[in-house]
Amino acid sequence: MKKLPKTILTLLRDSENQKISGNYEKALALAEKALSLDPHCVEALEEIADNYLALDDIKKAENAAKFALEIDPNSYTALYVLGFIESRKNKFKEAIQFLEKANKIKSNNSEILRSLGWAYFMQNKRVKGIVVLERALNLNNNDTMIMCDLGICYVKENKPEKALSLFEKAIGLKPNDKRIIECIKIANEVKSFNKK
Secondary structure, three states: OOOOOHHHHHHHHHHHHHHHOOOHHHHHHHHHHHHHHOOOOHHHHHHHHHHHHHOOOHHHHHHHHHHHHHHOOOOHHHHHHHHHHHHHOOOHHHHHHHHHHHHHHOOOOHHHHHHHHHHHHHOOOHHHHHHHHHHHHHHOOOOHHHHHHHHHHHHHOOOHHHHHHHHHHHHHHOOOOHHHHHHHHHHHHHHHHHHO
């Protein structure tokens, strides 16, 4: 990997900080400025892809990730973004191919593992999916997205109690999260249906 000039490093650092704060438009503008200084800067393309993903602009995220991969076939971020996008399209077989490559390059990344575990589960490799999601949660035990994905898998496996314990922990971390509230409702419905 080539050494980046200080100007670009500063822009990328600021972009990352804006992204962490949830200011995706600002993060995107900074990453695009870095890319304008070096049109082949893989790190800038990765940031752009990631931010477009957060902004739900799938086509632009996909384009940036594909361009990053052309420059660096080992860009685990680009592979992750493409895997995530395939998963969103319910193309889990394709998603797994991208995500397994990303995981080989950058193992023990909870976000890659979360997406990979979900894709395995949805591809009917249910046990493997749950094991990978559990591993993701062990690496990042306060990630409510992992808790919800894993909990949903447990609901689908008809284990609502296991799911509820994950959702309860998640709601403790994010009390007003609509997704978590919906997950708790579904798990409780399955639990009461089982009692009938």
